[in-house]
Amino acid sequence: MSDKPINLVRLSTLVAVAILVGTELVGASWAAGWALGGLFQLDPLVSRAFEVVFALAGxxxxYxxxxTAIKHEPIRG
Structure with missing residues (x-):
């Protein structure tokens, strides 16, 4: 572990990016599972399984x- 202090500006940037990208990525993947379940008129349980699988992929x-973002924008330093 490095002895350098935590750069709060970089930390806040990474937290903001995680919230923004996480909402978009997980939301879009969850919606894709929902849309496929509705498009193929699947059973509700199978449709929920699609949603969960796609959300996990999100x-x-x-992750x-x-x-990659932490590699390019290290918190310490």
Whole structure:
């Protein structure tokens, strides 16, 4: 761990990006699951399963996005 202090400006930028991108990515992926369930007129339980799978894919995408963002905008330094 580095001895450098936490840069609060960079931290606030990363938190804001996480909120903005997370809302967009997870919301869009959840909506895609909902839309596919409605488009194919699936059973409500299967439609919910689609929504959950797509939302989890959105969270995975958010994880990889934030991992890359932290590499390019380190909190310490």
């Amino acid at each position: 969270f995975v995408g958010l 990889f996005f934030m991992r």
